[in-house]
Amino acid sequence: VSDIKSQPSQWRQESATCELYYDGHQVKAADKELLDSRGQPLLIYNLIHPTVNGVLGMEAKTRTDWLVKSDDKEGMEVAEVLNERVNEVARLARAQRACSDAFARQCKAGIGWVEVRRNDDPFGDPYIVEEVDWAEVWFDWHAKRPDLKDARWVVREKWLDLDEAVLYMPQKESLLNTVYHDSWEPMDLATTSDDLSHTLVSAWHVQQETTLHSSDWMSADRKRVRMFEVWYRKPKSAPVIELNGNVMEYDSNNKIHVALRNNGHAKVYRAIFSEMRRAIYCGPHLLHEGASPYPHNEFPLVPFFGYREGRSRVPYGLIRNMISAQDGVNFRHSMLTWLLKARRVLMIEGATNMKDVELQEQLARVDGIIKLNPDVVREMGMDRVFKIDSELGVATEQYRLMEHAQTMIQDSAGVYNAVLGKSDSGATSGIAINSLVEQGSITLSELYDNYASARQQVGSLLAYLEAERLGSKPQTLSLYANSSKPTKTIEVNKPGEGGYITNKVTMLKKHVVMADIHTTAGYQQQMIDRLMQLMGSLPEQVQPLLLMKVIELSELPGKDELIKAMSQLLGVSVSKEDLTEEELQQLQQQEQVKQAQAQMQQLLEQEVLKERQLKNQETEVDLLLKRANTTLAEARVRQVDANTEHEQAKTVDTLSKVGERDQQMQEAEFAHKVQLEQQIDTLIGEMMSS
Known part of the structure; x- marks a missing residue:
């Protein structure tokens, strides 16, 4: 509380004023009374609203999904599962809308908050991601990092109905009822010895010593109490164990830790780190204190900073620099409207018998009648007696100043016409206009960088919670990849050789980034x-x-x-x-049909090859027969050419031998032909049988 009191308090009032200007509440009560006294109309020409909406529209049109990536190849499948689960629970929890609402507060007030927590309602979605009003949150002002990873504490207040607070903490029912109804009996409580009475006695002393007024944490018109949830980091020095890049606090009572250390498989050393803890107060009364219930060591509240002052670290948004120009537009617009109908009268005493109020009423009318004193007019002349001045030259200057103030509103915020959908450069094509929008968003780069970093932190908290919900039990998960049917199944927490789990979800080395694909x-x-x-x-x-x-x-x-x-x-x-399984079965059937067709084609090719071989063998037999006939004809020609009887005798002898040889050749030829016919019959039989 003392740390909060030492923080700059002016920025909260400025942030509230900025949001009022966005909503159109741009005139203070004192200024309104002054305008009424002048008879000047109260006109508000709200240019902040459409300018800020242009920036919010850019965020809505360039929104991206979260993407869970693994830091090593072993966890790629687990990261793929976690990625789909994170985006699914984000849709159920409407995390995109919560981040957009926080971005709106970031642009207007300079800071927004998003809380990521479990849902206590068993009938609802598993997680709640909601935007939290910046007026309900205080944070460590000494923190320098925009993600508050170097902050020591964050406090959130919340009003709860008394019966609701009792349901959340039934063990504190007596204390809450006693505190709210102020039904203390300190003398009777001091004489008892039970634990409840000691608790009430301690609370009574706290109530007497606190400097907080009861109205700060109790509501009289309704039974409500103001709860404060304090998240704080407690530094500690303790031994840690490191195994395969995973680090956790060393537990000497854990047999696995001791065995890993003794066998030299894990490294144990002392380190300094912080532990996240939570305390819950009802006003000055402590109701709960303990370790954080979440698996991550981070605040469940994520800050969305707009801009921050360099010295004081005060957050501010787009509207703070636009207020002066907006006041100028409203004043010039009101003044211009007033001047166009206002009339200043210069007249001498007695120029008319009308009262001043009656004269002002007639001047304000389009068909007003002003009766002058004819005697005074004849004596001194019309120009010297009565003159009406409209000050139109001043109205022209007021209009120029109003136009300049309108331009200053966009220039002071760094939001130009291209971002708002207005093109003053003559660009007509879609690509040219998109280029102008991209150039116009350069001045808002810091705003969008802070927003992207905060959204990434929200996705990281969801990844931690979802990994814890998946647990360490072996299970098979289906991936749908934006389809109504499962497209892939992955086994997680599956034990491998020796019982070692290679794809344990809770041990995944992961980080969450913004996907490059716009949705x-x-x-x-x-x-x-x-x-x-x-x-x-x-x-x-x-x-x-x-x-x-x-x-x-x-x-x-x-x-x-x-x-x-x-x-x-x-x-x-x-x-x-x-x-899918059905499509995979159809694909397998198609592959089987293709294989059967390929086998049939191969058998047909083999049959054609056998037929060709048979034809080649028949051709060889015909060639052998032709050669034998040719040899026989040549021998007969030589017999006819013999001139002598001796030669004739020899020829006769030779012919007889040739006849014998011819008969042998015919027999051999016949036998060979029979053998070939048998081989052909055999081949034809094999073909018919196959």
Whole structure:
């Protein structure tokens, strides 16, 4: 409390004023009374509202999802599971909306908060991610880092109904009722010895010594109490154990820790670190104190800082620099409207018999009648007796100053026309306008960097909580990848050889980053338009592939099935991991049919080859017969040419021998032909049987 009192308090009033200006409450009570006394109209021309909305719209149109990445290859599958689970619980908890609401407070007041906690309601979603009013949160002013990782404490206040507070802490029911109803009986309590009475006696002494007024933490019009939840880091020095890059506090009573240390498998050393703890107060009364109930060692409250002053570290947003220009616009607008209808009268005494109030009423009317004293007019002349001055020249100058103040509002915040959808450079194409928007957002880079860092921290807290919910039990999880059907299954916490779990979720070395893929409908439609323009300039065989990408970016129902069907028609290979069980069975059946067709084709080719071999053998037999006939004819010619009887005798003898040889050759030829016919019959039989 003393630390809070020493902090600069002016910034909270400035932040509240900035939010009032955004909502249109831009005139103080004293200024309003002054305008009423002048008869000047109260006009508010709120230019802060659309300017800030332009920045908020950019955040809505460039929103991205969270992405869980593993720091090593071993945890890639587990990170893939955790990534889908984190984005799913983020959608259920409406984390995107909570971050957007915090970004709105970041732009207006200079700071916003998002709380990530478990949901105590068993019938609701597992986690609650909600924006917290900056007026309900105090933080360590000595912290320098924007994520408050060097802060010692963060305090959040919350008003609870008395019966609700009792349900959350039933063991403190007597204390809460006694404190609220102020039903102390210190003398009777001091004489008793039970634990409850000692607690009440201690609380009574605290109540007597506190400097807080009861109205600061109790509501008289309704039974409510003001609870303070204090998150603080407690530094400690203790031994830690390190195994495979994972570090945890060493427990001498843990047999596994002791065995790892004695065997030299793990490193044990003393280190200095901080432990997150939580304390709950009802006013000055301590109701609970203990270690943080969350698996992470971080604050469950994430700050969304806009800008911070260099010396005082006071947070501020876009509106603080716009207030002076907005006041100028309102004043000039009110003054200009007043001057256009205001009339200043210069007249001498007795120029008219009308009273001043009646004269002002007639001057304010378009058809007003002013009766002058004719005797005074004849004596001194009209110009010297009565003159009306409208001060139109002053009105022109007021209008110029108002236009200048309007320009100053955007210039002081660094928000230009391109960001607000206004183009004063003549750009008409979508690409040129997007380039102007990107250039205009350069001046807001620090604002968006702080926002991206805070959103990343929110995703990291969700990843810790979801990893704890998955636990350490072996289980098989299905991945859907934005599809209505499971596309992949992954086993986590599966024990390997020796019982060692290689993919334990709670031991995953992970970090959460912002995905590069935008998920907003405007961004997807812009990409579709660009792809459709590009499609006309591509070859026809490439256009179907680009069309598949267009369908993927669209919001067509059943687009996954359509893309798979187009992939099969185009012959594009589809990963088996992306197929359902039914589609995988169909693919296996198609592969079996293709294998059977390939086997039939191979058998047909073998049969054709055998037929060719038989034809080749028949051709060889015919060649042998022709050669034998040719040899026989030549021998007969030589017999006819013999001139002598001796030669004739020899010829006769030779012919007889040739006849014998011819008969032998015919017999051999016949036997060979029979053998060939048998081989052919055998081959034909084999073909018929196969």
